[in-house]
Amino acid sequence: MSNKKNNVVLEEYENEFSYKKSKTNLNIEFNRIAFILFVFLVISTIYSIQLLHLGSLKIHNEIKPLITKNNYRADIIDRNGNYLVKTVSSIDIGINPIEVIDKKKLLINLQLIFPNKNYMKISKKLQKNKYFYLEKKITADNYEKIMMLGDKSIKSEEKLTRIYPQKNLFSHIIGQIDDDNNGISGLEKSFDKQLKQIKQPLQLTVDTDIQFLIREELIKFHSVFRSKGSTAILMNVNNGEIISMVSYPDFDLNKRKKISDVNFINRATKGVYELGSVFKTFTVAAGLEEGLIETDTEFLNLEKRLKCGKNIISEYDKKIPSDLTVEQILIRSGNIGAVRIGQKLEIDKLKLFLEKIGVLNKIDFDIEEVGQPIPFRWGKCKLATVSFGHGITTTPLQLAKGYAIIANGGFEIKPSLVKKILEDNQNQKRIIKEGVSKKINEILRKIVTTKEGTAGFANINGYEVGGKTGTAEKAIIGGYTRKAKVNTFASIFPTSKPKYVMVVLLDEPKTSENYIYKYKNKSGSYKGTPFNTAGWTSVEVAGKIIQRIGPILATKYIEN
Amino acid sequence: MKRVVFAIIFILILATSLVKNSTKEAEDRIFIVNENIRSLKAKFGDVLLEYNYLSSPDKLTQYQTQYFEKKLIKIDITKIKKLTEKNNHINVSDFVEKTKDE
Numbered sequence: 001m002s003n004k005k006n007n008v009v010l011e012e013y014e015n016e017f018s019y020k021k022s023k024t025n026l027n028i029e030f031n032r033i034a035f036i037l038f039v040f041l042v043i044s045t046i047y048s049i050q051l052l053h054l055g056s057l058k059i060h061n062e063i064k065p066l067i068t069k070n071n072y073r074a075d076i077i078d079r080n081g082n083y084l085v086k087t088v089s090s091i092d093i094g095i096n097p098i099e100v101i102d103k104k105k106l107l108i109n110l111q112l113i114f115p116n117k118n119y120m121k122i123s124k125k126l127q128k129n130k131y132f133y134l135e136k137k138i139t140a141d142n143y144e145k146i147m148m149l150g151d152k153s154i155k156s157e158e159k160l161t162r163i164y165p166q167k168n169l170f171s172h173i174i175g176q177i178d179d180d181n182n183g184i185s186g187l188e189k190s191f192d193k194q195l196k197q198i199k200q201p202l203q204l205t206v207d208t209d210i211q212f213l214i215r216e217e218l219i220k221f222h223s224v225f226r227s228k229g230s231t232a233i234l235m236n237v238n239n240g241e242i243i244s245m246v247s248y249p250d251f252d253l254n255k256r257k258k259i260s261d262v263n264f265i266n267r268a269t270k271g272v273y274e275l276g277s278v279f280k281t282f283t284v285a286a287g288l289e290e291g292l293i294e295t296d297t298e299f300l301n302l303e304k305r306l307k308c309g310k311n312i313i314s315e316y317d318k319k320i321p322s323d324l325t326v327e328q329i330l331i332r333s334g335n336i337g338a339v340r341i342g343q344k345l346e347i348d349k350l351k352l353f354l355e356k357i358g359v360l361n362k363i364d365f366d367i368e369e370v371g372q373p374i375p376f377r378w379g380k381c382k383l384a385t386v387s388f389g390h391g392i393t394t395t396p397l398q399l400a401k402g403y404a405i406i407a408n409g410g411f412e413i414k415p416s417l418v419k420k421i422l423e424d425n426q427n428q429k430r431i432i433k434e435g436v437s438k439k440i441n442e443i444l445r446k447i448v449t450t451k452e453g454t455a456g457f458a459n460i461n462g463y464e465v466g467g468k469t470g471t472a473e474k475a476i477i478g479g480y481t482r483k484a485k486v487n488t489f490a491s492i493f494p495t496s497k498p499k500y501v502m503v504v505l506l507d508e509p510k511t512s513e514n515y516i517y518k519y520k521n522k523s524g525s526y527k528g529t530p531f532n533t534a535g536w537t538s539v540e541v542a543g544k545i546i547q548r549i550g551p552i553l554a555t556k557y558i559e560n
Numbered sequence: 561m562k563r564v565v566f567a568i569i570f571i572l573i574l575a576t577s578l579v580k581n582s583t584k585e586a587e588d589r590i591f592i593v594n595e596n597i598r599s600l601k602a603k604f605g606d607v608l609l610e611y612n613y614l615s616s617p618d619k620l621t622q623y624q625t626q627y628f629e630k631k632l633i634k635i636d637i638t639k640i641k642k643l644t645e646k647n648n649h650i651n652v653s654d655f656v657e658k659t660k661d662e
Contacts, residue, residue: 082612165616166612166616212616461638550637551635551637
């Protein structure tokens with residue numbers, strides 16, 4: 001055994017280890033989780049964004065098909081939801097002659113589908129090698145047939161067109177559009193921007209049935225009195241909603257003809273007329289408003305003739321007594337009496353009253369075709385003539401507005417064709433004193449019911465019609481002509497609680513030899529028109545209109 | 561603490577994604593229904609236009625003269641009666657009351 005010495009050398013071992021709270025490992029773990037979460041977050045965010053984005057895209061898709069098409073315009077409906085104008089898709093068929101393979105065969109095929117076309121012309125067009133339209137707004141049947149031919153030269157073009165199912169009925173209200181889809185008259189013009197943008201139909205205040213009945217009566221009496229034209233406006237006195245507005249002659253909107261004849265103007269809004277005695281109501285109302293007169297105020301020793309400058313003012317009826325109360329002046333339509341009331345009022349007060357009720361200045365209306373009442377210089381003679389409705393002009397629409405304000409208790413209204421959320425006169429501004437309305441309404445009723453009144457033919461049972469007539473000679477250079485008259489009747493009904501105002505105007509009517517009048521306030525009838533006055537013309541028309549539309553107004557609008 | 565916060569965020573994101581997914585399905589269904597309504601609306605519009613044209617006063621008057629022998633008459637408002645029911649008893653009265661001056 002060897003004694004081997006095992007020497008153990010103890011050396012100081014320098015271990016570098018020292019306990020430390022290692023952060024590195026933990027950091028790796030944390031970053032991993034954070035990274036995974038971050039990835040999740042990014043994916044989720046992208047996914048969410050995608051979902052939201054797709055969702056929003058789909059909402060846009062919903063309205064895309066109609067709005068993005070060129071020539072889109074919103075539909076127009078009446079107060080009952082009936083279409084007055086509708087934009088519909090239509091297909092036009094064109095032929096590109098260059099692509100025609102067999103011209104003879106094509107012509108034979110086309111002749112089978114459209115037997116009434118002039119094929120000589122079509123053949124010539126085919127020779128010219130220029131694209132042309134074969135059929136515009138093709139029917140569904142013919143479209144199917146022509147496409148079945150499978151000819152490459154036949155091209156179909158989808159277009160949007162405006163259809164007017166009521167044809168002439170609303171021509172002046174709706175108006176026309178041009179080939180570039182821009183409104184050129186009526187509501188199509190004044191609401192052009194809106195119609196191109198809105199999705200919902202534009203609802204009007206007019207009633208198709210009533211419009212039709214009024215138009216029918218106007219056409220009938222157009223031939224009876226051989227007038228140049230005529231117009232009628234029916235309006236709610238409490239909110240200014242126009243239920244009907246007809247101007248005759250009119251035109252078919254579907255034909256898209258260029259209207260240049262001035263006789264086709266909208267007489268209701270654009271026609272500026274001297275309307276005569278219908279203005280006396282305003283003179284009397286102004287006198288009552290100012291407290292200068294009462295309905296029983298007497299005017300004694302009234303002259304039969306007055307001279308003012310070059311003008312001679314006289315009574316149209318020589319039987320009118322010299323002593324009259326204010327009520328009698330209006331009932332009997334006394335010119336001199338009206339002049340005296342006007343003189344009591346003086347210029348400022350009468351002018352202010354006429355301005356207040358909106359007959360003196362241009363009206364702000366839903367359509368742009370509105371006439372400007374001819375401006376004039378006030379003076380002593382002008383005051384006299386204006387008092388009985390001469391030397392002053394306005395439009396039938398403004399006349400209707402004036403009568404509506406007087407009838408509704410004196411509240412301001414704005415005539416409107418477009419349906420709005422309108423309330424009756426509870427929240428409206430009063431512009432005429434309380435009480436004036438009631439006094440005037442009673443007199444207007446007497447004009448229709450009494451023997452002395454000038455509007456007996458409008459006394460239709462059940463409607464309590466009241467109104468004032470106006471017969472005016474048309475102005476010509478240097479004076480007036482007896483040959484051309486404007487006969488107007490401004491009516492309100494029922495007078496006990498007025499709801500409607502109706503203005504009927506006949507432009508240059510003539511007397512009729514064969515028309516048979518049936519008296520309303522007495523028995524019997526009368527053949528032929530004895531006088532070319534409003535009482536024998538426009539009052540008769542208004543009476544017939546009320547007779548026809550009255551049951552609809554009374555039953556359909558019972559709650560309104 | 562941070563883990564909890566991240567866990568909550570993660571759960572919320574997951575839950576949002578799931579909700580969104582189900583919303584997408586609902587949106588798809590709404591989209592399909594809307595598309596169907598749109599086409600039906602277009603059809604309804606065309607049918608209503610046709611109805612308005614065929615039932616316009618002008619057309620009805622034309623049909624009346626074409627198919628019926630009797631003429632249309634005006635209704636006299638004074639002949640319209642009003643029916644009112646009270647305690648199982650029907651009362652008949654005039655639709656418009658006559659005024660003194662009529």
